[in-house]
Amino acid sequence: MKAKRLRDVRDFIQSEVFTSWFMKFSGLRRELTTLRERAADLQVQARMLAFRVEYLQQLGDDTVMQAGESEEWALQSEAEFGQIENDSFQALSSFETKRQEASDRWAALGGAEKALEDLRQRLGEARAKLESKSTQAQERERLQGEVKSLEAHIVDAGRTAQEARKQLEEAESTRDRIWLSVEETWSDAFRARMASAEYTYQSRRVRREAEQLFTRVHNEKQRIDEVNEEARRAEQRLQDVESSLQELLDEARESFDGVLVSEFMYWPIEDDVQAAFCVPLIDERNLLNIQVNALQVYRVGRERGLSLIEPVAQDVDSSDDPRLGAFFSEGRPGL
Amino acid sequence: MTDNETKSKREILSESPLFDNLLTPERAMLADLFSVLEFEPGQVVFNQGDVGDSLYVIAKGDVDVLQKGTDGQPRVVAVLGAPQFFGEMSLIDKEYRSATIRAKTQAKLLHLTNENLHVFAKNYRNGFTWIAVNIARALSSRLRETNRRLAEAM
Numbered sequence: 001m002k003a004k005r006l007r008d009v010r011d012f013i014q015s016e017v018f019t020s021w022f023m024k025f026s027g028l029r030r031e032l033t034t035l036r037e038r039a040a041d042l043q044v045q046a047r048m049l050a051f052r053v054e055y056l057q058q059l060g061d062d063t064v065m066q067a068g069e070s071e072e073w074a075l076q077s078e079a080e081f082g083q084i085e086n087d088s089f090q091a092l093s094s095f096e097t098k099r100q101e102a103s104d105r106w107a108a109l110g111g112a113e114k115a116l117e118d119l120r121q122r123l124g125e126a127r128a129k130l131e132s133k134s135t136q137a138q139e140r141e142r143l144q145g146e147v148k149s150l151e152a153h154i155v156d157a158g159r160t161a162q163e164a165r166k167q168l169e170e171a172e173s174t175r176d177r178i179w180l181s182v183e184e185t186w187s188d189a190f191r192a193r194m195a196s197a198e199y200t201y202q203s204r205r206v207r208r209e210a211e212q213l214f215t216r217v218h219n220e221k222q223r224i225d226e227v228n229e230e231a232r233r234a235e236q237r238l239q240d241v242e243s244s245l246q247e248l249l250d251e252a253r254e255s256f257d258g259v260l261v262s263e264f265m266y267w268p269i270e271d272d273v274q275a276a277f278c279v280p281l282i283d284e285r286n287l288l289n290i291q292v293n294a295l296q297v298y299r300v301g302r303e304r305g306l307s308l309i310e311p312v313a314q315d316v317d318s319s320d321d322p323r324l325g326a327f328f329s330e331g332r333p334g335l
Numbered sequence: 336m337t338d339n340e341t342k343s344k345r346e347i348l349s350e351s352p353l354f355d356n357l358l359t360p361e362r363a364m365l366a367d368l369f370s371v372l373e374f375e376p377g378q379v380v381f382n383q384g385d386v387g388d389s390l391y392v393i394a395k396g397d398v399d400v401l402q403k404g405t406d407g408q409p410r411v412v413a414v415l416g417a418p419q420f421f422g423e424m425s426l427i428d429k430e431y432r433s434a435t436i437r438a439k440t441q442a443k444l445l446h447l448t449n450e451n452l453h454v455f456a457k458n459y460r461n462g463f464t465w466i467a468v469n470i471a472r473a474l475s476s477r478l479r480e481t482n483r484r485l486a487e488a489m
Contacts, residue, residue, distance in 0.1 A: 285370070289448065289450055289451060289454075290367060290368055290370065290451060291370045291371065308450070308454070310368075310454045310458070311363075311364045311367035311368060311454075313360065313364055313458035313459065314360035314363065314364075315360075316358060316360050316361070316459065316461075316462075321461045323356055323461065323465065324461065324464065327468070
């Protein structure tokens with residue numbers, strides 16, 4: 001490798017052979033950057049999709065279980081309704097019996113009260129005759145016996161009527177209590193019937209949701225396959241471009257009379273055994289001691305290389321620099 | 336970094352009194368040795384007490400200079416704008432930063448490290464001398480101003 005002067009390096013990087021090579025190099029690097037970003041993005045997409053599929057699958061499984069639970073509740077409600085309906089028939093039968101009994105008691109009370117009323121009427125008539133002045137002594141004696149007899153019958157009839165009223169009240173109370181029970185049973189039956197229908201609807205809806213989730217799982221799995229295929233193609237293209245770039249670098253290493261690692265070119269400087277010219281093939285703003293531009297000529301030490309990269313100084317004739325002399329002899333320029 | 340940015344750096348450096356009397360090739364190399372840094376409002380450039388070995392020239396925007404008071408709370412003691420510079424004291428004495436610098440607005444700063452100044456000094460001895468003279472003048476000017484204020488206060 002021949003040491004170079006600054007002019008040689010500048011002429012070289014402006015030559016058609018180098019600029020043509022550099023165009024290809026820049027194009028491949030740009031494509032490489034885009035492809036790497038694309039490949040990484042596709043991998044992220046595929047992983048996120050896989051995660052989503054796993055989540056949706058789990059959600060679908062849970063939803064199917066939930067649909068099963070709703071179906072179970074519907075069946076339980078239906079069975080409960082059957083039982084309650086049976087109970088309601090029995091309660092209604094009991095009510096009918098009690099209703100009839102209350103009706104009989106009411107009739108019995110009516111009879112007892114009528115008998116009591118008749119006895120009281122007869123007692124009144126007997127007393128009226130007894131108190132009449134025209135009633136003969138013999139007749140008066142008979143009436144007195146009748147009055148005593150009627151009074152005794154009235155006491156008995158009163159007791160009978162009172163007993164009949166009590167029995168009627170008990171029968172009516174039992175009848176009303178049974179009726180309340182019938183109404184409660186009907187209310188329970190209504191609730192059970194409505195619950196059964198609603199749980200049946202819920203189970204259908206939840207099963208539909210599960211089906212939709214499984215459809216999404218199916219679609220997302222297809223999308224994963226598509227993304228994986230796209231990632232595979234991007235990876236293949238990436239390898240092709242990397243290979244082309246490597247070939248281009250190998251070609252440059254063979255044909256350009258300098259050192260090319262991968263992103264910087266170096267040439268020994270003709271009249272400086274400690275230093276080398278360096279031409280970046282990329283822009284780098286953050287990781288070197290200065291911000292460098294592609295295709296600009298810089299200087300590096302042969303020991304340190306890129307550890308310290310310097311701009312190339314333009315020659316200045318320091319032997320004839322009038323500035324210090326002027327500073328001391330003519331005063332100081334103001335700030 | 337484009338050619339326009341490099342040109343812009345040269346123009347900004349030519350406006351700064353820190354680089355008075357430098358020749359065109361010297362300014363050209365300095366422009367390459369300065370890095371362009373951008374700061375959002377409120378972003379700290381460096382903190383009081385940090386170890387410093389670099390100077391900054393303001394290309395665009397304003398920065399606050401903050402110093403801690405006796406209560407330990409930082410207070411704004413000055414606002415600097417283009418093409419003023421700061422950090423030159425640490426470049427000379429390698430001491431800790433005497434103040435915190437915080438971007439007041441969006442700011443573009445040119446940054447020169449001690450290492451890169453050394454590169455300049457190796458290549459342009461006379462140019463480096465002028466930078467040192469200009470820093471000394473700036474420090475001298477500040478010292479005179481401080482003395483004047485002290486005399487007025489007394």
